[in-house]
Amino acid sequence: MRRVAIVGVGHTDFMFDSPKTEVEMFAEAAMDAINESNLKPKDIQAINCGNGLGDFSEGQIMMQSYIADDLGCFNVPATRFEGACASATIGIRDAAMWVASGYYDIVLAGGTEKATAMGTPLATRTFAMGHDSRYESPAGMTFPGFFGMLAHLYSSRYNISLEKLKEQMAMVSVQSHEYGVRNPHAQFKKEISVEKVLSGFMVASPLQLLDCCPFSDGAAAVVVASEEVAKKLTNKPVYIVGTGQASSGKMSAQYKYLPRIRAREVSVKQAYDMAGLGPEDIDVCELHDCFSIASIIAAEGLGLAEYGKAGDLWEKGEMRIGGKIPINISGGLKSKGHPIGATGASQTYEIVKQLRGELVDQGRQVDGARVGLVDTLGGDGIICNLILKAD
Amino acid sequence: MEYKLTFREYNKSLKTDKLLGLKCNNCHTITCPPKMTCQECASTDLEVTELSGEGKIVTYTVIYVAPEGRENETPYAVVLVELKEGPWIMGNLIDIDPARVGMELIGRQVKLGHKVFPGDKYSDGDAARPLFSFAD
Numbered sequence: 001m002r003r004v005a006i007v008g009v010g011h012t013d014f015m016f017d018s019p020k021t022e023v024e025m026f027a028e029a030a031m032d033a034i035n036e037s038n039l040k041p042k043d044i045q046a047i048n049c050g051n052g053l054g055d056f057s058e059g060q061i062m063m064q065s066y067i068a069d070d071l072g073c074f075n076v077p078a079t080r081f082e083g084a085c086a087s088a089t090i091g092i093r094d095a096a097m098w099v100a101s102g103y104y105d106i107v108l109a110g111g112t113e114k115a116t117a118m119g120t121p122l123a124t125r126t127f128a129m130g131h132d133s134r135y136e137s138p139a140g141m142t143f144p145g146f147f148g149m150l151a152h153l154y155s156s157r158y159n160i161s162l163e164k165l166k167e168q169m170a171m172v173s174v175q176s177h178e179y180g181v182r183n184p185h186a187q188f189k190k191e192i193s194v195e196k197v198l199s200g201f202m203v204a205s206p207l208q209l210l211d212c213c214p215f216s217d218g219a220a221a222v223v224v225a226s227e228e229v230a231k232k233l234t235n236k237p238v239y240i241v242g243t244g245q246a247s248s249g250k251m252s253a254q255y256k257y258l259p260r261i262r263a264r265e266v267s268v269k270q271a272y273d274m275a276g277l278g279p280e281d282i283d284v285c286e287l288h289d290c291f292s293i294a295s296i297i298a299a300e301g302l303g304l305a306e307y308g309k310a311g312d313l314w315e316k317g318e319m320r321i322g323g324k325i326p327i328n329i330s331g332g333l334k335s336k337g338h339p340i341g342a343t344g345a346s347q348t349y350e351i352v353k354q355l356r357g358e359l360v361d362q363g364r365q366v367d368g369a370r371v372g373l374v375d376t377l378g379g380d381g382i383i384c385n386l387i388l389k390a391d
Numbered sequence: 392m393e394y395k396l397t398f399r400e401y402n403k404s405l406k407t408d409k410l411l412g413l414k415c416n417n418c419h420t421i422t423c424p425p426k427m428t429c430q431e432c433a434s435t436d437l438e439v440t441e442l443s444g445e446g447k448i449v450t451y452t453v454i455y456v457a458p459e460g461r462e463n464e465t466p467y468a469v470v471l472v473e474l475k476e477g478p479w480i481m482g483n484l485i486d487i488d489p490a491r492v493g494m495e496l497i498g499r500q501v502k503l504g505h506k507v508f509p510g511d512k513y514s515d516g517d518a519a520r521p522l523f524s525f526a527d
Contacts, residue, residue, distance in 0.1 A: 121459035129513070130459045134398045135424040136481045138508035138518035139469050140454060140461050148452030149471060156497050177494070202466075205453040252471060253430055255479040258450075 001100040005230035005237035006224040006388070008037030009349045014187045014337030016116050018217035021064055022054050025219035026112035027070045029345075033108065034071075037223040038233050041072035044223075045104040048095045049080050050087030050111025051341035056126045057117040070381060072106070084130040085290065086109050086378030088220070089344025093243045093384055095224040105229050110221025113339035122226030123215050127340075130379030132250035144204035144212055146251060146380055147291040151206050154259045154293060158308030166206055168311030169292035170197035173210050173334055176289065180331025182364045185346075187216050187337030189198075197292075211292040216337035220345035222352070238352045241389045244268055248381020264301035267377070267383040272303075275387040277371060279303030282387075284354045284366045285325060286347035287375040289332040298375055299327065302385075326366045329354070345375040348386060355390040395437045396425035405505050405519035410444045412478060413437040423478040430478070444503030445526060446474040451496050454491045462512045466490055472501055472523055482521025500527040 010032030012018075012025050020028070026049060034041060049064035064078035068297060081091035088111030095109035115123050124142055131141045152171070155162045180186040192210055200209035215238055230237040244267035254262065272278055287302065289295035299310040304325050318324040330336050330350040333343060351372035353366055359365040373388040396413055396415030401424060404411045417434035423442060428435055451470045468484040483506070484496070501523040510517045 063436065120456070121462065124456060124511070125458035125460070125511075132424075133514065134402075134518060137458075137514070138520040139481050139483050140457060140464060140467055140508075141469060141481065142454055142456065142457065142458060145454050145469055146450045146473070148454075149450045152452065152494065153471075155494065162494055202453070202455045204455065205451075207452075228463035249426075250424075252424065252479045252481050253426070255471075255473070298458065 002102060003227035004096045004099045004240045005227060006222045006240065006348070006352050007225045007230050007233045007237055008033040008035070009221070009352050010036065011185050011220040011346060011349045012218045013185050014216045014218035014339060016187065016214070016216070018114060020052065022058055022060065022112045022114050023066050023070055025053035025217065026067050026110060026221065030071055030108055030221040033221045033223045039223065041107065043106055044073045044076060044097065044108045046076055046107045048107065048109040049078060049090045050344060051080055052082060052084055052087055052113055053115065053118070053126050053340065055124065058116045066234055070136065083184065083382045083384070084378035085288065085338070085340040085343055086376040086382045086384045087341045087344065087375060089376040089384035089386065090245055091342060092222060092224065092348055093245055096240045098244055099224050099226050106223065106225045108221060110219060111323055111342035112219035113341040114217045115215040115339060116217050120215070136250055136252065142204060144207050147293050148204035150208045150259045150297060151293040154297065157259060160308065160311070162206060165255040165311060166198065167194060168315050169211055169296065170194040171314050172289065172292040172295045173197050175314060176332040176334040179329050179364055180335025182362050183336055184362070186331045186335050187214055188228070188335045207291055207293070213290050213333040213338040216339040218337060218339040219342045220349045222345060222348055236356045237391060238355050239389045239391065240386060242271035242277065242387035244270030244385045246383050251380050254381065259297055260307070261301055261377070261383065262295065263379060263381050264298065264375070264377070264385040268302050268385045271385040271387045275360055277387060279281040281371050281373050282325060282373045283369040284329060284351065285313055285327045285373040285375065286350050287327060287328060288377040289328055289334050290338060290377070294377070295332070298377070302373065304373055319341060320358040321364065321366055329364050329366060338389045344374065344384065347374045347376060351388050355388055394427055394436065395427070396439050401425055402519050405521070406507060408444070408503065408505055410442040410503055412440055412442045412476065414440040421476040421478050423474065423480055431438050446472040446501060448496050448501060449473045449479060450501050451484065451492070453492065468492060470523060480521055482523050484523050486524045499525055502526040
């Protein structure tokens with residue numbers, strides 16, 4: 001297998017009610033990535049496009065084909081990757097595998113989503129399609145409901161009072177907003193307080209409004225190339241040194257293992273093993289904080305905190321710049337926004353920027369970051385991880 | 392290979408308050424809701440068995456923001472129940488004021504009933520959902 005690098009990245013603003021279509025948003029992010037790579041559309045050999053719910057938000061399937069055409073990447077194979085919120089990450093992982101295999105030299109991968117076009121009731125309904133539609137959705141399950149149940153289970157399993165856990169969860173959201181303020185692409189550029197989180201309306205107990213990421217529109221994209229090609233195109237290649245992906249059964253089928261997500265542990269181990277690295281080697285991490293409790297559960301599953309202890313680390317500031325392991329310095333899904341099909345590409349964009357050292361001006365550069373970890377969760381159990389490394 | 396217990400058969404039975412699962416002849420694990428294989432050892436040597444419908448609540452949430460078409464049900468409680476026979480299943484909890492329940496629910500003994508979700512335009516028909524009430 002050949003070494004593979006990311007040679008260019010692009011990212012639209014994340015927002016509510018975008019004036020652009022899903023094709024337009026993807027193409028804007030993608031053209032920035034192509035230009036940054038010093039390439040032309042004709043150089044792209046294949047396109048992997050993450051998208052979750054375009055069928056419902058715009059009545060559009062097979063948008064990847066129109067994206068290729070809009071970009072001027074005429075007639076290249078274009079494939080949609082659907083893994084709910086992990087759609088773009090699995091598209092990037094597959095792009096890396098195609099290039100590593102030698103079949104392609106240059107692949108464009110990313111994602112796009114226009115969730116806010118659906119409005120909250122339909123968006124809540126379609127996001128809930130990421131549960132088992134026959135055995136679990138009939139009970140009225142929603143995405144916040146899934147993580148609400150995990151929060152109560154976490155409190156009971158690790159014997160942490162719900163009051164204490166909720167305070168720690170609130171601190172996760174507060175930290176995300178603090179960094180989101182400095183991210184020009186973020187949907188919310190506004191600081192919040194623990195008191196404000198704890199006084200928001202209840203969405204699915206114990207999760208209140210500011211424990212939850214928003215519905216968002218946006219796109220992000222990266223160009224993946226072989227090492228040989230990468231060295232000709234850029235003096236700042238960021239290598240994809242480890243990848244992992246794993247799947248899960250419905251929530252009830254994950255039973256005894258919960259609130260841990262076994263798929264995350266399987267996936268990240270693949271990525272660590274492939275990279276020859278471990279959690280102690282990670283300098284910066286973007287993890288899937290769709291809900292405040294999701295950050296705590298993810299940090300533990302990735303090996304960045306002991307089980308039952310991640311909340312303490314957020315409380316002590318160990319997940320900030322200057323702490324033990326800086327997490328979601330982009331603002332995370334919570335503050336940056338969560339256009340589901342684009343999220344994994346957005347996380348990858350952020351880690352690439354960190355590893356290139358390009359966030360100094362934004363006041364959120366992790367000094368000397370060399371190795372970064374991407375963690376994305378789709379539905380109730382598709383996990384994909386990427387480990388990126390600066391040369 | 393055909394399923395030993397399909398969704399359609401499981402659903403038909405749940406509508407009469409009978410909870411069906413699959414007993415593994417290899418490792419004796421009970422799988423419920425049904426799958427093609429045993430949820431522990433992946434064996435296909437399974438037989439259909441009727442479960443007690445009794446168990447305890449392991450976690451819960453009360454939902455205030457509902458999917459489209461379910462808004463008039465809010466707030467409602469969703470629970471995961473560990474059945475006496477081992478598996479966990481998801482359902483709703485009744486005979487409570489959903490706005491007033493808390494962590495004291497975890498560990499409470501419950502028994503199974505059902506209610507039919509009539510379905511919506513995306514659901515391929517109706518589906519019975521477990522409806523739990525306190526047994527202790």
